[in-house]
Amino acid sequence: MPPYVTDNMIIVRRFQPADFSGVITIEREQFDEHDPYLYMSLYEFNEDTFFVADHLGEVVGFVVGVMSIGEEGAYGRVFSIAVREAYQGLGIGTQLMKHVIDALYRKNIDDIMLEVRKHNFRAVQFYQRLGFVIDRVDAGYYSDGEDAVVMRHRRWML
Ligand SMILES: CC(C)(COP(=O)(O)OP(=O)(O)OC[C@H]1O[C@@H](n2cnc3c(N)ncnc32)[C@H](O)[C@@H]1OP(=O)(O)O)[C@@H](O)C(=O)NCCC(=O)NCCS
Numbered sequence: 001m002p003p004y005v006t007d008n009m010i011i012v013r014r015f016q017p018a019d020f021s022g023v024i025t026i027e028r029e030q031f032d033e034h035d036p037y038l039y040m041s042l043y044e045f046n047e048d049t050f051f052v053a054d055h056l057g058e059v060v061g062f063v064v065g066v067m068s069i070g071e072e073g074a075y076g077r078v079f080s081i082a083v084r085e086a087y088q089g090l091g092i093g094t095q096l097m098k099h100v101i102d103a104l105y106r107k108n109i110d111d112i113m114l115e116v117r118k119h120n121f122r123a124v125q126f127y128q129r130l131g132f133v134i135d136r137v138d139a140g141y142y143s144d145g146e147d148a149v150v151m152r153h154r155r156w157m158l
Contacts, residue, residue, distance in 0.1 A: 010092060024036040027080070042064050049100055051099045051103075060084045061087065061096055062081070063099070065079065076107065094126075110155045110156075118147040127151050130153070
């Protein structure tokens, strides 16, 4: 466990099936929203855009990027990102996002989208620091009725 985690003790690497329970633990801790098995099917179709942060063999964060098709054609989407509470604020989320942004752009798309709950100001700021800008607000997007702030990153912002 923390308190002191230095850069060289955290490795960001591709998700492997053995990481499944670690990802589910974080998902339950941070969101408790998705059916755990969803992550296995996300892995099946998005193997090269699913990353974990590994601290001495323990999964302490993850990010899942997916490809989507919209009216404007194919685009990337950050489906979900979370870092274990005790490890937040140490730069791990930033590293995970840099990996997924890079991996999604390798798929020859020009935009990456994500949705974030309207109340989650810190996450909105976190994404803004990474170059995402607010695109629109989707009213009642979440199953509990909360609005989503939809954010967009463009390749030329890199
Ligand atoms: C958002 C999140 C992935 C960022 O990961 P992280 O490793 O804490 O991020 P970093 O250390 O690289 O950057 C820290 C910045 O993230 C933002 N942040 C958002 N939520 C935060 C939290 N609960 N704790 C700390 N930082 C948070 C802040 O802007 C913070 O900067 P600040 O310290 O100047 O306020 C992580 O905090 C988290 O898992 N939060 C809960 C789940 C969540 O909100 N996911 C995004 C939903 S779309």
